[in-house]
Amino acid sequence: MHEVARRGSIGVLVAILLLAEPSVAYAGGGKGKGALNGAEAHGGKKNGKYHAEVSHVQITAGGDRGGKTVKLNPKDPDWEAPACWYEPKTTPKELKEKIESAKPEKRKPEKDEDSGTIFGDLEESNQKAADAVANQVVGLYENYYQTEKYDDYNIDKQGKGMFWEGVRNPNKADDPKADACSEHAIWVPKGKPPKSMPLAVSPKILAQYAYEELPIPGTELSLNPENKQTVNLDTWVWLNKGKFKPVDVTASLDLLDGTHLSATTTAKPTSLTLEPGTDDAKTYPGSGKCVVKNGQLGEEYSVGKKDKTPPCGVRYLRASGQNGSYPLKATLTWKIAWKGSDGSGGDLPAGTFSTTKNMTVKEIQSIVRD
Template sequence: MVRRGSVGVLVAMLLLAEPSVAYAEEGKGKGGFNGTDTQGGAKNNSVNAEVSHVRITGGGGKTKNTVKLNPKDPDWEAPACWYEPKTTPKELKERMDELKPKKPKKEEKEEKPILDPGTDATDLSNALLGQAKNVLDNYYQTDKYDNYNLDQQGKGMFWEGVRNPNKADDPASDKCSQHAIWVPEGKPPKDMPLAVSPKILAEYAYEELPIPGTDISLNPEDKQTVNLDTWVWLDKDKFKPVDVTASLDLEDGTHLSATTTAKPTSLTLEPGTDDAKMYPGSGKCVVKNGQLGEEYSAGKKDSTPPCGVRYLRASGQNGSYPLKATLTWDISWKGSDGTGGDLPSGTFSTTRNLTVKEIQSIVRD
C-alpha cells in the first residue's frame, strides 16, 4: 500500500516537473491536481468568478470604486482553500495518460543517473514525471481504487483541493493538498473538514461583495465654520443592502449555494479634534427611515442634524481637521440547504480634511 505522504510528495514533484499538467490552459476551464482555475469579469450587471466549479453572481457587478470590508473580528478570515467535486474517473484517467515523459533527443544515446551533475532539465523532468506517474498509477489503479473507478462513472466524482483566488499566495491554502478522493453521489466525506458546504461558499462570497467606498455627503460641502453645524449623510440610492451568491452546480446533480448579504447599519464619525460637538453625542449615526443621516435643505437651517458635527475652534491658518467616517455593514448568509446565520460585521473608512474658519456673520442657503 502506498502511504498518503508518499503520494503527496510525488504529486508535488509532478507539479514542479510539469506545471502545465497542474493548471489549465488559459480560458479552458479544466483543472489539475490541487490546481485552481480562475476566470472573472462583469457581465449582464453581475460579477462572476470561477474557482474550479464555484461561481459568484449578483451584486450588480464590481467596479473600480468598490472596496473590501475589514472584518471587525480580527481572527476571522475567509477560507484559503476547500475541497470540492471536480474530476470524473474518465477525466482523471485521461489526465494521467497525458503524463508521458518527453522523448530524449536523438543524439543522446547514453542514459544518465537522475542526480548526475550532467543531467539536463528534460532528463530530470522525465525522471520525476516517471516516478510520480508510476506511484499515482498504482494508487488510482490498484492500491486504493480499481482502475480509477471507471465502473463508477456517473455515480460520483473525485474531490480535489482548490485555492481561494483571493488567497492564492496564502500558506494556509496548502491545507488542501491531499490527493483526489473518490466520493460517491456527491456526498461530502466525513473526514474532510474543509469539504465545500453552503457555509464555506458564504464565507468565500464575503470577500466578493461589491461594497461601495464610504463617500459621505456634507453641508457645508467644502469650508466649515466655527459653531455652525455640518450635516453628514449617505446617498440612500448608493448605500443599500448588497448580496452575492456563490454556487456549485455539476452535471451529476450536485447543487450547493449560499447567498451572502451586507447591510449598512451605522456610520461612526471622528472629528479629528477634541474641540468639536458630535450629533449624536456618541458620534455613531444609525439607520433611520432607511437612511444614514439626513440630507440638508434650506428649511432645516434652525434644526439640529441627526448626524453631523459642530467644530468649536478654527483649524488655524493653512490647517484642517481630518473627519473620519467609518461605515459598518452587518453580514448574514442563507444556504440552499436551509442553513444560515451571521458572519462578522465589516467596516470601511474614509477621511475628509475639513478647513474650519471663524466667521462672524453666516447666511446659509
C-alpha cells in the same frame, strides 16, 4: 513506499513537474471559469509561484456592481474566508488522463538553441535528471490510483461519482493556508456528499467565500456645508440613500449528480461612526455613531433645517489653522448574513470600511465699523 512519502495532491505532482518543464501548465490542462465575470483561469505559474486550478464556483452579484467597490474588514480580527476547500473536479477518466499526460514523454520537446554547446549539454543533462524524477512521481500516483487505493482509477464507476480535489480560493491563490487542502483526490459516490472530509464545499463555505465578493460601495460622505466649514457651525453628514443600501452576492456550484449548492450573502449598512480628527469638536450624536433611521444614514440638509441640530454631523470648535485641516474619519459598518440552498444560514462577522476627508475649518470673519 510509506504513505507519508505519497502525501500531497495532484498539485504537488504538477509542482515538481513544473521544475522539469517550465512551460508546462497544470496537468488538468483544461480551462476553468474564474469566480468573477466568467474570467478564464488556468493552473501553472504566476509570479514565479505554482498555483492550483481555480474553483468551479460561480459568483452572481445581486446589487449594482457599477462604480468602484471595496472589500470589507471583518470586525472579528480572527475571522477570514477559507483559503481552500474540496469540491468535485474530475471523473475517473479525466483523472487518469490528467496523470498520464504529466509523463515527460507526453510533453512536446522545445527547440534548444544551445544544442551542441557546453550549455546545451548541461541543460540536456538537467532535463534528463528532472524527467527521471517526474517519472518516479507519476509512477507513485499511477500505483495509488490503479492498484493501491482504487482499481484502475474507478473507471468501472464512470458516471457514478467524482473525484473531489482541493481547490484554492481565487482570492487567496498564493496563501500558504491553501495547503490545508493538499490531500489526494478522493472518490465520492454520486448522491453521497462527504460528511467527514475537512473543508468539503458546503453552503456555509460558499457563503464565506461570497463575503469577499460583496459589491460594497466606497464610503463617500455628503456634507453641508460641503467645502467651507466654520467654527461653531454645524456640518450635516449623510450617505446617499440610493447608493448605500443592502447588497448581496450568490456563490453557487452544480455537482455531477444534478445537486445544486448555493449560498447568498447579504450586507446591510447599519451605522456610520464619525471621528472629527481633533478633541476641539462635537459630534452628533455625542457618541459619534449614527444609526440607520427610516432606511437612511444621516439626514440630508435643506434650507428649512437651518436652525435644527443634525442627527448625524460634527461641529468644530477651533479653526484648523492656516493651511491646516482636520482628518474627519468615517467608518461605515455593515451587518452580514447568509442563507443556503439547503435551508441553512446565519450571521457572519460584521464588516467595516473607513474613509478620511480633510476638513479645513475657518473662523468667521467680521468687520467692525465705527
